[in-house]
Amino acid sequence: MSAETNSLTIDKINGMDKEQFVTALGGIFEHSPWVAEGAYQHGPFHSVEELHSVMLETARSAPHSQIEALLRSHPDLATRLQVTPLSAAEQQGAGLDRLTPEEFKLLTELNAAYTEKFSFPFILAVRGKNKDDIIKAIGERVNRPLEEEWEQALHEIGKITGFRLHDLLPETEGTES
Structure with a gap:
């Protein structure tokens, strides 16, 4: 900068x-x-x-x-696709750049299920959270109704x-x- x-x-x-x-x-x-x-x-x-x-x-x-x-x-969390520099820095701070292969697979599957259900990616302010917090949050939120999740996003x-x-x-x- x-x-x-x-x-x-x-x-x-x-x-x-x-x-x-x-x-x-x-x-x-x-x-x-x-x-x-x-x-x-x-x-x-x-x-x-x-x-x-x-x-x-x-x-x-x-x-x-x-x-x-x-x-x-918004990009999928922990995606290997191109993200903006701000998103990349935020995800790295939460440890999403250091997922084990199993964690990456689980998060990829949860992201896919979430996006299929809601037609937009899982969005979470990851600052102050770790990869376990993030995996837990998407696991819970994927089961919500669309209106509730739209507001949460x-x-x-x-x-x-x-x-x-x-x-x-x-x-x-x-x-x-």
Whole structure:
């Protein structure tokens, strides 16, 4: 990352034109820069939390088909397919790059069953979790009804994007008056 990226602040985000804003924040929601595009018009933002809230509302208020595309844009956990750098780092942090062959096979089978049932991949904010937590979660969630799992997936996307925004804009609480 460049020094400029590491020193992003909410004030710098607020000073950006739409193209710069989407370039800076377009990757927060997996392969969905349209979320940043839609959020831009609601600035200026007073905090990272407000920015995140607006981005979440932009995603949740999109047409059903666009939300479904957002859900489908997430990679399978522990997949050997190409993932974004943010997803790869998140999965490595949870130990998904160090699965035994048996764990990889189980997770692959659970992912396939989940995707077949729900038509989108299993989505989980993996920060702070280990591979056993993840395998347990998908094993439980694959048995839920679609409506419940749709909401859970959006909730998890909220956690993931919150982590990503706070990593990008690491302002400390109480610095703004």
